[in-house]
Amino acid sequence: MSEAATLERPSPQQAEHVDVLIVGAGISGVGGAYHLKTQCPGTSFAVLEAAETFGGTWWTHKYPGIRSDSDLHTFGYRFKPWTGTPIATAEEIRKYMGEVIEENGLDRHIRYNHRIHSARWSSADNLWTIEATRSDTGEAVRITAGFLWMCQGYYRHNDGYMPDWAGKERFRGQLVHSENWPEDLDYAGKRVIVIGSGASAATIVPAMAGKAAHVTMLQRTPTYFRTGRNAIELAEELRKLQVDESWIHEIVRRKILLEQTVFTERCFAEPEKVKAEMLANLRSILGPDYDLDTHFTPNYRPWRQRIAFVPDADLFQAVARGEASVVTDEIEHFDETGIQLKSGQHLEADIIVAATGFHLNVLGDIAFEIDGKPLAFHETVTYRGMMFTGIPNMAWVFGYFRASWTLRADLVGDFVCRLLKYMEAKGAKRVEVALRPEDRDMPILPWIDPENFNPGYLMRGMHLLPKRGDKPEWQHTQDYWSEKDAFAAIDLNDAAFVYR
Numbered sequence: 001m002s003e004a005a006t007l008e009r010p011s012p013q014q015a016e017h018v019d020v021l022i023v024g025a026g027i028s029g030v031g032g033a034y035h036l037k038t039q040c041p042g043t044s045f046a047v048l049e050a051a052e053t054f055g056g057t058w059w060t061h062k063y064p065g066i067r068s069d070s071d072l073h074t075f076g077y078r079f080k081p082w083t084g085t086p087i088a089t090a091e092e093i094r095k096y097m098g099e100v101i102e103e104n105g106l107d108r109h110i111r112y113n114h115r116i117h118s119a120r121w122s123s124a125d126n127l128w129t130i131e132a133t134r135s136d137t138g139e140a141v142r143i144t145a146g147f148l149w150m151c152q153g154y155y156r157h158n159d160g161y162m163p164d165w166a167g168k169e170r171f172r173g174q175l176v177h178s179e180n181w182p183e184d185l186d187y188a189g190k191r192v193i194v195i196g197s198g199a200s201a202a203t204i205v206p207a208m209a210g211k212a213a214h215v216t217m218l219q220r221t222p223t224y225f226r227t228g229r230n231a232i233e234l235a236e237e238l239r240k241l242q243v244d245e246s247w248i249h250e251i252v253r254r255k256i257l258l259e260q261t262v263f264t265e266r267c268f269a270e271p272e273k274v275k276a277e278m279l280a281n282l283r284s285i286l287g288p289d290y291d292l293d294t295h296f297t298p299n300y301r302p303w304r305q306r307i308a309f310v311p312d313a314d315l316f317q318a319v320a321r322g323e324a325s326v327v328t329d330e331i332e333h334f335d336e337t338g339i340q341l342k343s344g345q346h347l348e349a350d351i352i353v354a355a356t357g358f359h360l361n362v363l364g365d366i367a368f369e370i371d372g373k374p375l376a377f378h379e380t381v382t383y384r385g386m387m388f389t390g391i392p393n394m395a396w397v398f399g400y401f402r403a404s405w406t407l408r409a410d411l412v413g414d415f416v417c418r419l420l421k422y423m424e425a426k427g428a429k430r431v432e433v434a435l436r437p438e439d440r441d442m443p444i445l446p447w448i449d450p451e452n453f454n455p456g457y458l459m460r461g462m463h464l465l466p467k468r469g470d471k472p473e474w475q476h477t478q479d480y481w482s483e484k485d486a487f488a489a490i491d492l493n494d495a496a497f498v499y500r
C-alpha cells in the first residue's frame, strides 16, 4: 500500500487500512513513526494518540519543575542530537519531539484525540481491527492494520495511584496527585506536604520550596539519590572545539552508557561501597548533624529501584536551607488540618500532594481479542520483552528501568523495521513467536525478578504482565549494553519465529 493511502478518510461503512498502526505519540510512538518512515519507506502507517497532542509522559505531567531524571543524550533519540542541558524540562523534551515530528513530516500520520478501546485479530484475514473513539467529536473510528506497534507506555495517564488513606475526605485543604496537577494551584505562602520519595517527589519539593511557606516530603521509606551538576563537561569541551553536534551526541552517549554500565556493575559487585559514596555526598550537603540514617539510607541494595538523579542537588539544598524538610514515617490517617502519623507526630498542611505513583496500564487499557477469544496477556511468554507467544503481528515497547527508556525504543524500532522487511521479502502475512523444542522445559517465571527490581507499581501489577523464561531470548533483560548487539544479531529465521 502506498503511503498516501494513510491520508484517505474511509466512508463510514468501510474501514481505513494501514500496514502498521502505532498506538501512542509519546517518545516511543514518535520514534516508531520515524523508524518506519526512514527504514521502511512505502509502508503505510498511522499513529493514534488519545491525548490532544504528542509527548505522552511529557504532556501529561504538569507539576512544578517537571523534568527528566535521566540525561537527554540517552533519553533523546539516537538519530537526533540533543544540544541542551542533560537534565531537561518537559517543555524542552516536547520541543525536541516536535522538531522530530516536523523535520520528518510525521504530523500527517498522527491522529490526536483518538482513544483506542479494542483490537481484534482475525487469523482468517491476518488483520487487526482497531476501534477508537474521537474524544473531540465522539465519532467512532475503525481502522484495520497488518501490524500493531504498541507504544502506549506503562501507566494510565491522568489517573495516578492514590492509596486509600483513612480520613482522606476529612482534609479541608487541597489534595492533589502529581499526575493530575491543577495548573492554577496557588501554593505561595502555603504549608505543603508531598507524599512520596521517588523522582516526582524529588522534583516537586525543591520546585515548590522557597515559594511555599514550607514543604515537607513525607516518605514511608528512603530512596537513593545521586546528585551532580546539570552539565556534561565533555560536551561543553567538544562544543568549544566546534565539533559537530551529531558527533558530540554520539560521543557523549557512549561515555554516559559506559559510565552507567560501570556504575550498575559496581552496584552488584560492591553495593556497600556504592551506598557509602552516595551517602557521603549527601552528608557533604546536609551537614554533620543531619539524620541521614533515617531519611536517606534505604534498606535495599542500590539499583533495586531506579536511582533518581537530582541536578545541582536542588532537593538537598532546599532541605539544607530549611525551606523543605523530610519526615520518614507512616500515615495513620488524614484529618481536617493535615496528617496524623503513626509515630504520634501531626503534620499540618494547606496542600497535600500525592506523588505516589501509577496504575500500571498493560496494553493501553485496550480490550484485545485473538480470533474471538479475549487475550490473556499474563499467560503469554515474552520474546525479549517485545513480542509475545500467541499474539501475531504485534510488537511492544517497554524501555529500560536502569537506563533511558528511549535506548530500547530505538532498538525495538530497528527490530520491527527489519522484521517487516523480512516478512515482505518472504511474502509472509503473519509472524508469531513460539517456544522452540529446546525451550519446552524452561522455567516460566514472573515478568521481573523482585529481588532484582521491585518498584510498587510493578509489584502491584505483576499478575497482569506476561511471563519470562530463563534465557535472554525469553525475557526483558534490562541490559542495554548486551541488547544493543543481541537485537541486531537476532536471526529472523530462528525457530522462535513462526511465519505464515
Ligand SMILES: Cc1cc2nc3c(=O)[nH]c(=O)nc-3n(C[C@H](O)[C@H](O)[C@H](O)COP(=O)(O)OP(=O)(O)OC[C@H]3O[C@@H](n4cnc5c(N)ncnc54)[C@H](O)[C@@H]3O)c2cc1C
Pocket: 023, 024, 025, 026, 027, 028, 029, 048, 049, 050, 051, 054, 055, 056, 057, 058, 061, 067, 068, 069, 070, 071, 075, 114, 115, 116, 117, 151, 152, 153, 154, 155, 157, 199, 200, 363, 364, 365, 366, 397, 399, 400, 403, 404, 405, 406
Ligand atoms: C514524571 C516522569 C518522569 C520520567 N522520567 C524519565 C526519565 O528521565 N528517563 C527515562 O528513561 N524514563 C523516564 N520516565 C519513564 C517514561 O514514562 C518513559 O521514559 C517514556 O516517556 C515513556 O514513553 P512512551 O512513549 O513509551 O509512553 P508514554 O509517555 O506513557 O506515552 C504513551 C502515549 O500513548 C497514549 N495511549 C495510551 N493508551 C492509548 C490508547 N488506548 N489509545 C490511544 N493512545 C493511547 C497515551 O495517551 C500517551 O500519549 C518518566 C516517567 C514519568 C512519569
